[in-house]
Amino acid sequence: MRRTAYTVIGIVILAVMLFPVYWMVNASLQPSGNTLTAGFLPLHPTFTGYKRALDEQGGNLVTSMIIAAGTVVLSLAIATPCAYALSQFRSRWVSIGLLAILISQMIPGIVIANALYTAYERIGLLNSIPGLIVANCSSGIPFAILILRSFMMSLPPSLVEAARVDGAGLFRAFVAIVLPISRNSLITAGLFSFLFSWSDFLFALTLTTKGGVRPVTLGIYQYLGTQVQNWNAVMATAVLSAIPAIVLLVAAQKYIAAGAIGGAVK
């Protein structure tokens, strides 16, 4: 009885916390206009907001997708070997590396944007997808190193040593044994890198100066402007931009559950 009461309270808490998310979906299904007349339920849903969103922001969604995918590939390629080294090699450099990663979390994005803007201006990477991919790796790489390292700490060194006895070099053992075993943590690190890059607003705002390359976060920002013309299109774009977060929540939950069970067995 008491446990059921807790569940009810839990659902109420969640409903309050997620109300804005519900409201975003609700407002996206309203007819177009610059006022918000939505009732509490979308009794007469229309998809004109989504049509407009896809017309105006469809290309930007694709741009965001490409940038986020590129960030995942580059971040994982750079972070994974380093995470392995930080978890398995014995060296005084390990703690220095970890300290550097922790300090990097204190550097505001605006500092990175300032410096990259001047550098990109010189080498012609402003308004370019590769430029934004590299900038977004500043959130992907440190996070991926930390997540992958914490998983790889649990790998027994004997695993790799067995392969080494068979004559495999360090790098081959890493590719053939460590990578397949780390699949789940690679997926988690990849999903988060994707989400960080997909959510990026600061680099999109500062490292693009003209229309060519425009991630969807920038599209939403420009919609917001001073006066919102079409709330349903804004909210429809917001819903479309929220999809990766929802996918991550479902996918990573599976990983979190698997990790918890794995920890319990040990």
Added chain:
Amino acid sequence: MVVLTRTTVAGRERVRGRRRRGEDLTKVLFVLPAAVAMIALFGYPVVKNLLMSLQDYTLKTFFTGVAPWVGLQNYSTVVHDKLFADAMLNTALFTIGSIAFQFVIGLGLALFFRNRFPLGGLLRSLLLLPWLLPLIVSSATWRSILEQDSGILNRTLMGLHIVNDPVPWLNSPSVALIAVIGVNIWIGIPFNVTLLYSGLSEIPDELYEAGQLDGATGWRAFFHITWPNLRSVAGVVLMLGVVYTIKVLDIILGLTGGGPANATQTLATQSYEKSFVDFKFGQGAALSNILIAISFVFAIFYLRSTRRAVDE
């Protein structure tokens, strides 16, 4: 025969030595890409900002390539700017207000979810959603909720006769900062719940069982068992909270753009405006360096306090 053996051993040793050296090189190659990336994405920007803050680095610099050294002039300009004191105060209010409420509400929810009940795990993980949403998506959503004339919050408050006139949440200098802090609290709660919940899970049940025998239940159990054991995790949560909150930019730009009448300008938004709206990169860099310095002071205080705790 003997000679042959000796040469083979020596040869084998030479091979092993070569392999060891080759291996050290491989080990370096594992770390090298990440080291280069970290230096390019963090080391270079920090150094570059320090240099820029000492230069007259403006839009003109991009055409002429000239950025004269001006010493500490950028710092003195931004500190004497009439907005600087406001921005400092707003940064402090924004950071302290956000963290205090995020932490207290987050701790309350974490304690609640420690009760085992059906669907508890699922509800707790769904709670993460506000934290995972792109900040600009949250800003857009809250803009629509807080809209003065037709937003659902004002419509509800007026419908319930709690207020007679619509509250200008984002349009009035006297309430805008409160509204922005409120939104940031909403965004930060899931992060606090998650870390504090895992901290609470680490406290062994035996402590509570032993406490129960001594009559420590409810609030007494919290103050005598939970809090002392949670303190180090709470310290990490608060320190990370300060470091992340002090540099928040997206939410403020999305909700108010620093307005109305500069009521929500912080050091981060000021730094952005100086660099990318006024194109005074030197002054923008000076402001962001002040931001980093404040962050570092907090981190050092935190590290010293944890070291003292360990020493004791």
